[in-house]
Amino acid sequence: MKDQLKRSLHKTSVPNRxxxxxxxxxxxxxxxGLKDKLVGVTKFCVHPEDIRSTAEIIGGxxxxxxxxIKSLQPDLIxxxxxxxxxxxxxxxxxxxSVYVSDINKIEDLLQLIxxxxxxxxxxxxxxxxxxxxxxxxxKFRRKSKEQPKLKVAYFIWRDPWMVVGASTFIxxxxxxxxFENVYKELPRYPEVDIKNLVAVDYVFLSSEPFPxxxxxxxxFKIPAExxxxxDGEYFSWYGSRLLQAFDYFLKLRDNL
Numbered sequence: 001m002k003d004q005l006k007r008s009l010h011k012t013s014v015p016n017r018x019x020x021x022x023x024x025x026x027x028x029x030x031x032x033g034l035k036d037k038l039v040g041v042t043k044f045c046v047h048p049e050d051i052r053s054t055a056e057i058i059g060g061x062x063x064x065x066x067x068x069i070k071s072l073q074p075d076l077i078x079x080x081x082x083x084x085x086x087x088x089x090x091x092x093x094x095x096x097s098v099y100v101s102d103i104n105k106i107e108d109l110l111q112l113i114x115x116x117x118x119x120x121x122x123x124x125x126x127x128x129x130x131x132x133x134x135x136x137x138x139k140f141r142r143k144s145k146e147q148p149k150l151k152v153a154y155f156i157w158r159d160p161w162m163v164v165g166a167s168t169f170i171x172x173x174x175x176x177x178x179f180e181n182v183y184k185e186l187p188r189y190p191e192v193d194i195k196n197l198v199a200v201d202y203v204f205l206s207s208e209p210f211p212x213x214x215x216x217x218x219x220f221k222i223p224a225e226x227x228x229x230x231d232g233e234y235f236s237w238y239g240s241r242l243l244q245a246f247d248y249f250l251k252l253r254d255n256l
Contacts, residue, residue, distance in 0.1 A: 163183045
């Protein structure tokens with residue numbers, strides 16, 4: 001089989017030792033019943049809460065400790081094109097089987113789940129998750145399409161101030177919610193000057209990767225009620241957390 005970068009994955013048996021370099025996918029592997037196979041995760045893998053005590057921490061998503069991973073002797077490493085460094089992925093591929101995901105829309109996620117099913121032979125769990133995501137997504141889209149379009153700027157970092165641009169999963173999620181990203185014509189994560197903020201209906205300050213708080217609203221020259229702290233996990237985690245995300249998005253809209 002091939003991963004989502006069309007790289008060949010040579011597997012002759014079901015893997016028993018997994019290292020996952022992607023927090024959202026660690027959570028999804030657990031929800032798919034594969035927790036006992038997880039031997040290594042990143043320090044940002046915070047769901048479920050106990051995963052970092054049952055599996056070894058192998059660094060951050062961008063600061064992977066290759067030697068630590070090798071010592072765990074994984075027979076499958078799950079990585080992501082955006083979240084992990086290509087150089088590290090190539091290094092790990094020299095000695096290990098590495099599946100690289102590339103999630104840009106819901107359909108990509110569903111394909112990933114089907115691929116995980118093919119690798120681990122978990123048809124019941126994978127089908128249940130796919131069916132749940134598809135059902136909840138259809139219900140969500142039916143309601144979200146009726147909502148008026150609002151212009152937003154979605155901030156992910158401070159000092160320097162950085163927003164979400166084009167070709168990102170977050171931008172895709174904003175569009176699904178009928179939010180028009182005013183920076184969608186810029187590269188993926190551009191730096192911007194908040195003194196020259198583009199006209200918006202709302203500014204979204206994400207809870208991650210920078211932990212924005214209410215105090216940061218004071219740095220903008222727009223009314224505080226037009227600035228919202230939003231849950232970054234629901235906008236950027238593309239695994240099973242989406243099952244909770246759809247309800248969150250509808251509640252967020254109701255509060256605007």
